[in-house]
Amino acid sequence: MITDEPTDAGADGPAVPEVRNLRDAGGLGALPRGVLYRSGALDRLTADGALALLDLGVRTVVDLRSTPETAARPDALGDSGIRYLHVPVFAEQRWPEEQAELYPLMAELAGRPAVAALRALLAAERRAVLVHCASGKDRTGVVVALLQSLLGAGEPEILADFLRSNTALGLTAPHPHVPGHATRPVAAVHLRRALLSVRSHHGTLDEHLRSHGARPSELAALRSEFGLTK
Numbered sequence: 001m002i003t004d005e006p007t008d009a010g011a012d013g014p015a016v017p018e019v020r021n022l023r024d025a026g027g028l029g030a031l032p033r034g035v036l037y038r039s040g041a042l043d044r045l046t047a048d049g050a051l052a053l054l055d056l057g058v059r060t061v062v063d064l065r066s067t068p069e070t071a072a073r074p075d076a077l078g079d080s081g082i083r084y085l086h087v088p089v090f091a092e093q094r095w096p097e098e099q100a101e102l103y104p105l106m107a108e109l110a111g112r113p114a115v116a117a118l119r120a121l122l123a124a125e126r127r128a129v130l131v132h133c134a135s136g137k138d139r140t141g142v143v144v145a146l147l148q149s150l151l152g153a154g155e156p157e158i159l160a161d162f163l164r165s166n167t168a169l170g171l172t173a174p175h176p177h178v179p180g181h182a183t184r185p186v187a188a189v190h191l192r193r194a195l196l197s198v199r200s201h202h203g204t205l206d207e208h209l210r211s212h213g214a215r216p217s218e219l220a221a222l223r224s225e226f227g228l229t230k
Contacts, residue, residue: 016052018044021136021168025144028161029152030228035121036129038144040136040169041065043073050080058082059127060120064113064139068093085120087113089139099190106142107194108201111212114146118214118222121147137165137186142194149205150219152228155195159188 013023020040026033034057042061045053060083063075070086077084089109096102113131120129133139141162148158163186166172171185202208206219223229 014052014056016056017046017049019049021165023164023168025131025148025161028148028157029154030223030226031148031151031153032226034128036117036131036144036147038136038140039130039132041069041073041132041134042075042077045076047078047080050076050078050082053082053130054080057128058130059125060085060123060129062087062113062117062120062129062131062143064089064131064133064143066090066093069134083120085116087116089113089133089143099184099187100193102138103142103190103194104197106139107146107197108208110139110142110146111208113143114150115209115212115214115218117143117147118150118209118218122218122221122225135165135169135182137169137171141165141186141191145191145195146198146205146209149195150209151223151226155192158195159191162186162191163188 014037016022016039019042022037022039024033025031025036025038037056037058042063059081061075061077062085063070064087066088067086070088075084089106096105117129117131131140131143145158145162148161149155166185171183198205198208202211206216209219210216
């Protein structure tokens with residue numbers, strides 16, 4: 001049974017200077033380690049940090065933040081050669097305040113970024129992809145959960161991985177005097193509701209991703225790439 005108790009954030013995981021909440025999203029279902037990473041924003045990334053990402057195999061970054069967020073705090077990838085894709089969940093910096101309303105909406109809007117990440121994973125060199133938003137917990141959590149589910153991960157392990165952001169970011173309870181979502185810990189019930197919303201509106205995850213542009217051949221190719229047969 002998954003609870004909202006903090007879990008080990010993975011002290012032995014990758015560490016990149018000035019990048020919060022970075023971890024390997026693999027090791028679940030058929031998704032191997034070293035292929036998909038998740039984190040907070042890269043606006044404070046240093047040259048050494050960019051080299052550290054390259055050492056991890058990261059060759060593509062998918063930024064889920066809104067256009068105002070990226071304009072105010074652009075990713076500092078410099079001349080690292082890492083490909084940058086801006087595929088926002090919310091185009092503008094406006095979203096529901098209540099998480100019970102936010103998460104089902106994010107589940108729907110996460111389809112297009114999930115398809116972009118899927119295609120990056122299918123790139124010829126199949127080097128690692130890093131998905132991030134501002135803190136790497138809400139928008140990133142939903143997009144990564146969709147990809148993990150697509151590759152056969154079960155809901156309990158997806159939820160357990162999702163909750164690791166609370167420990168990584170030191171979130172235990174919402175701060176009563178700070179508005180917005182940055183200080184709010186993630187909760188299993190919200191991601192569970194988001195995944196349920198996908199099934200309720202589309203029947204299957206495949207249909208959800210197809211509605212956002214994924215071709216059946218791409219979905220089959222990704223599963224085949226990682227040795228998963230539907």
